[in-house]
Amino acid sequence: MTQVLHIVGGGMAGSEAAWQAAEMGVDVIIHEMRPTVSTFAHQTGNLAEMVCSNSFRSDDDEQNAVGLLHWEMRAANGLIMTTADAHRLPAGGALAVDRDPFAETVTAKLRAHPRVSITDQEVTSLPDDGHWIFATGPLTSPALGEAIRAETGSDALAFFDAIAPIVYADSIDMSKAWMQSRYDKGETEEERTAYLNCPMGRDQYEAFIDALLAAEKTEFHEGETAGYFDGCLPIEVMAERGRETLRHGPMKPVGLTNPHAPDVKPHAVVQLRRDNALGTLFNIVGFQTKMKYGAQTDVFRMIPGLENASFARLGGIHRNTFINSPTLLDAQMRLKSKPNIRFAGQITGVEGYVESAAMGLLAGRMAASEIQGRDLPEVPKDSAMGALIHHITGGAEAKTFQPMNVNFGLFRPVDGLKGGRRGRKDRYKAYTDRAKTEWQTWLDQC
Template sequence: MTREITIVGAGLAGSEAALQLADRGWHVRLLEQKPAHRTPAQSSDSLCELVCSNSFRGASLANAVGLLKEEMRRLGSHVMQAAEIARVPAGGALAVDRERFSGEMTRKLREHPRIEIVSGLVEELPAERPVLVATGPLTGDALAQDLARRLGSESLAYYDAIAPIVSADSIDWDKVFCASRWDKGNDDEDKHAYVNCPLDEEQYRAFVDAVRAAEKVEANSFEEVRYFEGCLPIEVMAERGEQTLAFGPMKPVGLTDPRTGRRPHAVVQLRREDEAGTAYNLVGFQTRMTWGEQARVFRMIPGLENAEFFRMGAVHRNTFINAPTCLDDTWQLRSEPGVYFAGQIVGTEGYVEAAAGGWLVAHFIAERLAGRDPEPLPRSTAHAGLLAHTRRHPDDYQPSNITFAHLPPWEGKRLQKRAKYEAMAERALADLDAWIARRAAA
């Protein structure tokens, strides 16, 4: 085994991938801009730096990220090992001492005999194959321009505009109706693809006032967010005029409330997020309102009074590619075999998701280098859920944390929400254990 793999970026995804590949006997050349250069968000010369929160989020298996972390432990994740060493008290969450965590990951990388760390700015995709790009949400301008040239500018985004996602179980179905505008579609399922939350004029005005008054998240100094007219935050539209939203994402044209026989004054449309219909996103509702304000304001919408949010809305600086269009099922570039991507640049949000993505791509690369077809993880797992997310919505692809909506729905007996999620986690871990055991015996 003398073949070398090149990895660009020593963040969570790149570091996990480098260690996994090196552990399997492959030589890794890890290209990292530190210490010569830093992104505006970085403040340390350590590798695998946590630039935002120090939290790896919830530990419970009733939480999708808790399941993902447990899967990572069972798969031998180096990031999870370092996180346990650097763990600090955080109630039901996994939080770490940032410096100790990054220090432990830096030690692992520098001491591994099959990893060579090369410092310097990478301005174009290296010629070596295989190569893994794991440069994160603040990918340098020159490299981003090179990727845009290769992928097409329409396949690379420089910020994300994320709409909230709500649980289908938390929608009050007595207050909403299902219909597509003008009853468009080839069959009943198409014609009823959207859930519509109707608002009368009084409800609409109260909602607009609440959006205007809500506390907003201030942009970080390094973000320099420039909004596109076709993807404006709802608060920006609300500030433009009382009826702007009613002529934008809340327009009621082509819709008739079957309970009144009339067109509502305004409508919030929910679009199915997954095939099973367990989650819906609020169409066009990208926002910079704080999470607490989002929950308060969006629960003013008829039918969403008790909404459970799988994901909150956001707008922030984030370089990511249109994974459903550009990548195959192993996150390899369709147009250039041997070029892989992992981490936030593929549209997975969060520290844990980035590290898990690094493990996945390392597995796929190692399998191919060993002359085997990459074996996917069981579909029931959260790791497979990350991959499933990157296969959806090529026309409106947006980053996301892992949620249970990315996993196959629970088909057993009807359970309360927490029990259902715990059952889905147990199913995933049982399938993963069987997968690991079978591979160990092969």
């Protein structure tokens, strides 16, 4: 009898898990409740819909841990990365994606795969038999979240994510704004002009901070406490930490020259990044927010160049669910109390599109190998994949476990290299060289 792999959730992790398992010869059913059951953040029923941002962050595979993760996923024929490359937008050294065609292509490729079928059935319980991967992500449905809580015997952990607004390009005043990447970074003119910049003088910045702090915010439900992932803080929360916080964060004015006033150094700069290939939409970089909609339009139109901005989407905030993976999962990402079930993606406590897809890639390969009765070699700890999975399945301190991006702090030291800031470039290059060798050797053995 043919054994089927069931994957619950069709986001980054679920889509990648399905692709990897199907490519290994295993029949897969993706259970994606959308569009029958909608969520706060999603707008379509497509698989791998990008919600919070359209960026996969740095693509530097020699000096950046997430860029190294990109490289490892490409080497493993990852669906998410190959599709992202096909729908790439200019973004300097980052990998930004034309989000709608990206999701449409992922959906089309999975629907066309002879070993993949997709159903919009909502799964609300944890099955006792069969092979399952739960990759429901941060927006796990309430019913399934309750089933997970009941099985694990503890409250579901959670943090909050905020979404940045998107502006129509033709509503931006280009007599005040200009196109330039910081420090003119990029190999082509398109990359060197990947960002749209809106400058602020000191008085404009101070007035903007005052408005942020005074704006009406979305309130949490009774009993909820707001813990945020530091990589996705609402701008008003950053402003509450100090009036200069934004000016040293997403609004830093460095590496930019305003061609409208080249002799005037801006006190702060708001950057927007192209959100689609047509260049008709731009998202405001780092401007995640929990302000109410009316307040958003008033506050964001204080930004020079955005006085008459029209918004394709306003920002918002949503609750993210994740489990205490170091306590609950084994090294194969299986739920210890129900080994027929694996978890993958952001619900495991990794943070970011790339990290979520990477854990889906591993879960899909692990589940397919188990179904086929094959032993999969241990994921090398010195690869980016290995560093990340080791962190969530035992390397992290369970009592203080929080969502984590991939970073070189998760990697074992490289012998023979001196530490400290002076040796950082050499150290990172040593990490990535070692990781690439280990990862390719692992792939050759699989």
